[in-house]
Amino acid sequence: MATATAEATSAALNPTPSTGSAGKPTLHHLNNSQSQRILWLLEELGIEYNVVNHKRKRGRAPAELSKVHQLGKSPTLVTSTGRVVVESTAVASYLIETYDTTGKFATRDPLRDEELTSFAGSSLGNVTAIELLVDLLATVPPWPISWFLGTVRSQVQKTFTTAEFEKAMRFLESELGDQEWFNGENLGRSDIIISWPLDCIAGRKWVNFDKDYPKLAAWRKRVTERDAWKRGLEKGNGYDLSGVDQD
Numbered sequence: 001m002a003t004a005t006a007e008a009t010s011a012a013l014n015p016t017p018s019t020g021s022a023g024k025p026t027l028h029h030l031n032n033s034q035s036q037r038i039l040w041l042l043e044e045l046g047i048e049y050n051v052v053n054h055k056r057k058r059g060r061a062p063a064e065l066s067k068v069h070q071l072g073k074s075p076t077l078v079t080s081t082g083r084v085v086v087e088s089t090a091v092a093s094y095l096i097e098t099y100d101t102t103g104k105f106a107t108r109d110p111l112r113d114e115e116l117t118s119f120a121g122s123s124l125g126n127v128t129a130i131e132l133l134v135d136l137l138a139t140v141p142p143w144p145i146s147w148f149l150g151t152v153r154s155q156v157q158k159t160f161t162t163a164e165f166e167k168a169m170r171f172l173e174s175e176l177g178d179q180e181w182f183n184g185e186n187l188g189r190s191d192i193i194i195s196w197p198l199d200c201i202a203g204r205k206w207v208n209f210d211k212d213y214p215k216l217a218a219w220r221k222r223v224t225e226r227d228a229w230k231r232g233l234e235k236g237n238g239y240d241l242s243g244v245d246q247d
């Protein structure tokens with residue numbers, strides 16, 4: 001599976017999607033991003049693919065990504081026929097429908113899979129984005145401004161995000177129950193998609209999984225112990241969600 005740096009390949013990128021090596025999809029990946037779950041999925045599927053590793057600049061995606069798709073976000077997948085696909089859930093659905101020939105990701109309950117996937121991407125994703133925003137704002141110097149933004153953060157947490165996180169974690173803990181995966185006995189699309197918000201929440205220590213949500217803690221451990229997860233980390237260019245990307 002080929003890996004390339006954005007610098008090495010940016011010259012080859014243009015508004016017309018590049019398919020990379022013929023017959024293989026190409027993932028435009030960004031460090032410390034939700035694209036990590038797509039690398040995990042690609043490794044679980046065991047297919048040949050290309051990766052272009054882009055690096056954040058001052059926390060944002062570099063300009064090269066906007067040449068692949070106008071949104072300039074990651075993950076962005078260029079299919080083997082040159083179609084450009086954005087949005088993690090769409091990318092995951094496409095990859096599973098196209099490459100899961102053995103039914104590894106098959107689900108017994110497509111509606112539940114859809115519910116959990118949407119919950120992770122939309123409801124939980126929104127609360128996570130709000131918390132991240134106020135968290136980052138509270139670090140803006142100088143002191144009087146960071147103090148003021150810190151009080152805004154406390155208010156947002158008190159009036160909204162803390163209770164929302166609690167409700168969301170209780171929901172996911174009960175949905176997982178005693179199953180190994182959210183999808184049941186086998187991994188599913190919902191497991192892949194849920195990994196990102198839980199990684200964000202754990203990375204910034206907004207929730208104490210070990211103490212308060214032991215089933216989710218055990219699920220996270222199962223994910224990170226998988227060979228495909230470890231290979232995905234090696235294919236990417238860093239996955240540290242504890243800090244703020246400034247370089």
Ligand SMILES: N[C@@H](CCC(=O)N[C@@H](CS)C(=O)NCC(=O)O)C(=O)O
Nearest residue numbers: 033034060061073074075087088089
């Ligand atoms: N809803 C999109 C969100 C994609 C997205 O916002 N990706 C972030 C990384 S976590 C990104 O590319 N950020 C860089 C930027 O916006 O400059 C998805 O599900 O894939």
